[in-house]
Amino acid sequence: KQWYQRSVREAVVSTQSTGKGRHLQAIEALRRFAPPTRDISQELGQLKRLLEDHNFVTSHHVEWKCSRVIKEFVCGVLDLFSSGLIRTTLILIAVILPVHFGYYGFMLWFPEYIKSQSNSSGEIVSPDYVYRESLYVSLASLPGNLISVFLTDIVGPKPILCVSQVLSACSVFLLWEFNSPDQTVLLTCVFNAVTAPIFNMLDVLIPGLYPAQSRGTAFGFHCALIRVVTIAGTWIFSLFIDTSPTVPILLTAVLLFTSALISLFVPRISAVSH
Numbered sequence: 396k397q398w399y400q401r402s403v404r405e406a407v408v409s410t411q412s413t414g415k416g417r418h419l420q421a422i423e424a425l426r427r428f429a430p431p432t433r434d435i436s437q438e439l440g441q442l443k444r445l446l447e448d449h450n451f452v453t454s455h456h457v458e459w460k461c462s463r464v465i466k467e468f469v470c471g472v473l474d475l476f477s478s479g480l481i482r483t484t485l486i487l488i489a490v491i492l493p494v495h496f497g498y499y500g501f502m503l504w505f506p507e508y509i510k511s512q513s514n515s516s517g518e519i520v521s522p523d524y525v526y527r528e529s530l531y532v533s534l535a536s537l538p539g540n541l542i543s544v545f546l547t548d549i550v551g552p553k554p555i556l557c558v559s560q561v562l563s564a565c566s567v568f569l570l571w572e573f574n575s576p577d578q579t580v581l582l583t584c585v586f587n588a589v590t591a592p593i594f595n596m597l598d599v600l601i602p603g604l605y606p607a608q609s610r611g612t613a614f615g616f617h618c619a620l621i622r623v624v625t626i627a628g629t630w631i632f633s634l635f636i637d638t639s640p641t642v643p644i645l646l647t648a649v650l651l652f653t654s655a656l657i658s659l660f661v662p663r664i665s666a667v668s669h
Contacts, residue, residue, distance in 0.1 A: 471612035475605075482662075483604050484613075489657045491597065491617060492624055494560065497650035498590055499625045500632030501567065502583075504643050507636045509579050528580050535584035539591030547599060553661055556596040560655035562589040564648045570640060603664040 475484045506528075543555055566586045570579075601617050602610040635643045 468612070471609065472616055474609055475613055475616060480605065480609065486657060486660050486662075487597075487601060487604070487617060488620065490556075490654050490661065491621060493650035493654040493657075494593055494597075495621050495624045496628035496631075497647040497654075498563075498593075498628075500628035501586070501643065501647040503629045504632035504635055505570075505579070505583060507633070508640060508643075509576065511636055528583075531580055532583050532587050535587040536591040539588045540595060543592035543595045547596070551663070552596040552599045552603075553658065553663065555592050556600070556661070557655050557658045559589055559592040559596070560651050560658060563593065564651035564655065567644055567648045567651070570644055600661060600664065604662060 474480065539559075543559075546555055563586060566582065566589055569582050569585070602614050605613040632643055632646075
């Protein structure tokens with residue numbers, strides 16, 4: 396009898412510590428080792444009540460932990476708009492929005508526009524040509540990445556950001572002078588090369604302009620904002636595929652020039668207190 400009572404307690408403790416996955420085994424053990432003439436309904440009731448209490452406490456612990464994480468994130472985001480950081484946050488938002496809206500919108504619109512023009516004129520674009528075009532455009536960002544890496548410590552990220560934005564805006568206007576498919580591929584490569592430093596410098600500036608305790612939240616907040624802006628940009632520019640190229644070209648140029656002007660107000664990283 397003592398051994399059986401001890402087994403009941405051990406089964407209850409095991410169920411309480413391991414959770415719901417072991418309660419069926421504990422109930423089966425109680426039934427198997429119980430004397431044939433013994434009524435185990437009381438032990439089973441105790442076991443089920445403890446299991447319910449354990450699940451209740453566990454679910455509330457998970458809810459509390461999730462609410463705490465959400466609360467910490469919201470508080471961290473609100474700290475980005477506190478009196479000491481609001482100017483930096485608003486300037487970065489004003490820089491990030493037009494850059495990503497214009498770049499990703501243009502990079503979606505331009506190849507689709509060329510394909511639409513080719514289909515209208517009866518030209519057939521081979522899959523090999525599309526593959527080579529994608530390869531050249533991807534490789535074109537390599538020089539921009541390398542140059543920005545070598546110049547960051549020499550001139551700082553802010554001048555590189557401004558110059559790259561201006562060059563990107565100017566390169567968009569070359570579209571009016573380029574008509575053949577090879578020329579359009581060249582334009583896309585040039586545009587991709589001069590815009591690559593923009594994203595590298597933003598990756599440097601976003602965490603560098605915030606104190607250490609806010610860097611993770613700031614980077615996550617701006618990355619989430621970038622995702623939303625990218626989706627909006629690609630959707631808006633997709634509406635211009637079958638229309639005149641004037642609107643998307645001017646829109647991209649204006650966005651990049653605007654971002655370049657706002658970048659002049661970006662604080663220097665050395666001026667930020669950590």
